Amino acid sequence: MQITAPVFNIQGYSIHDGPGIRTTIFLKGCPLRCLWCAxxxxxxxxxxxxxxxxxxxxxxxxxxxxPTKVITLQDNIAATNRALCISCGLCVNICPAEAREIVGKAMTVDEVMEKVLEDKLFIESSGGGITVSGGEPLMHPDFTEALLSTAKANGLHTAIESSCFASHSVIEQVFRYVDLGLLDIKHMDSAEHKRLTGVPNETILDNLRYIYHELNVPFMISLPIIPGCNDSHKNIEATAAFIANELGKDVCLRLLPYHRLGEAKNDSLGKDMNFSFSIPSAEHMQQLKNILESFGLQVQIGG
Ligand code: SF4
Ligand code: SF4
Known part of the structure; x- marks a missing residue:
């Protein structure tokens, strides 16, 4: 029997997830709970x-x-008691307004590759490839390893988007088939990292050192910029010092300004978040870029 993983999106023609035109495969499941998750x-x-x-x-x-009678009409809108929903999808199939959707479907590597290879000509001619994202792909190491190795066997460039919150053995298992990592640093203070994402940062920073110095797999670092959470000069300087001193100045950075896409999705999932973040101004992003560049780092704003 083939390995499967829960896939919630396969996005063709992606241009922000690595070089060229890419197909990005989003896997469901993540050990982090970043407050700003998109x-x-x-x-x-x-x-x-x-x-x-x-x-x-x-x-x-x-x-x-x-079948579980968990939907009631309230003010002419369907309200669902999600705690009792079994995600059977019957309501999705009958809804005439396409107001309901089940996200997440178990797929095999062959099924994913069949979709990817539909665009092989465009991917190859643009110097692109596949990117495995999520969620956290390292939560499905056997599937991710098999998908990346199959893509490479088909001559495709491979990238992974990851928080790097995993064991050394999982990192080693997966990264031997990775051509480019797109890896995050969310906060340099471990207690703040835990408050904002649900996990401390030591494992993540240790894995970044391991990938850079031991595995020698090239990667870019993404810094999500969330006003009031991780955009202080102190945190940006600490991030810059870590990359410049403990990794290398050849590691490129992407500064990713907060956007509100995740807020509407939280509504659709029935999650009441009770907070919101502001969108950082272009001027603020440029200030943070200047700080990082003063450490000799190569920085771009956006994906
Ligand atoms: S997916 Fe829809 S039909 Fe199935 S249990 Fe949930 S609410 Fe009911
Ligand atoms: S079937 Fe669709 S449109 Fe009709 S009440 Fe349910 S969610 Fe609303």
């Missing part, structure tokens, strides 16, 4: 119901077919 539907490895309330026309067909 893909909250990736947190759980299980299939989940998403509900787009703005599309609902209040017809009640979903409530009629739901």
């Amino acid at each position: 893909n909250p539907e990736s947190h759980s490895p299980l299939p989940q119901l998403m509900f787009y309330s703005g599309k609902c026309v209040g017809c009640g067909k979903c409530a009629d077919v739901c």
Whole structure:
């Protein structure tokens, strides 16, 4: 039997996830819970119901077919008791307004590769490849290893987007098939990192050193810039010092300004976040870029 992993999106023609035109495969499941996550539907490895309330026309067909009777109409909008939803998808199939969706489907490596190879001509002619993202691909090491090695056997460039929160053995298993890492640093203070993401940062920083010095796999560092969380000059300087002194100045950086895509997704998942972040100004992003560049680092704003 082939290995499977829960896939929640296969995005063709991606141009921000590594060189050239790429197909990005998003796996479900993540050990982190970053407060600003743009893909909250990736947190759980299980299939989940998403509900787009703005599309609902209040017809009640979903409530009629739901086997667990967890849908009720409230003010002509379908409300779901998600704690009892079994993600069977019957309501999705009957909804005339496309207001409901199940995210996450178990797929084999062959099924994913079949999709990827549909665009092989464009990928190859642009110098592109595949990028495995998430969620956290390292939560599915056997699948990710098999997918990356199969892509390489097909002559494709391989990249991985990862938080690097995993054991050395998992990193070693997967990164031998990685041509380029797109790796994050979210905060240099471990206690703050834990408050903002749910996990401390020691394992992550140790893995970055390991990948750079021992495995010699090239990577870029992404810094998500979240106002009020990790954008202080002190934290940016600490990040710059770590990269310049403990990794190398050949490691390029991407400064990724916060955006609000995840907020609407949290609504669709029925998660009440009770907070919001502001979007950093272009001027603020440039200031942070200047700080990083003063350490001799190569920095770009955006993906
Ligand atoms: S996915 Fe199934 S259990 Fe969940 S609300 Fe829809 S019909 Fe009911
Ligand atoms: S079937 Fe769709 S449109 Fe009708 S009540 Fe349910 S979610 Fe709303």
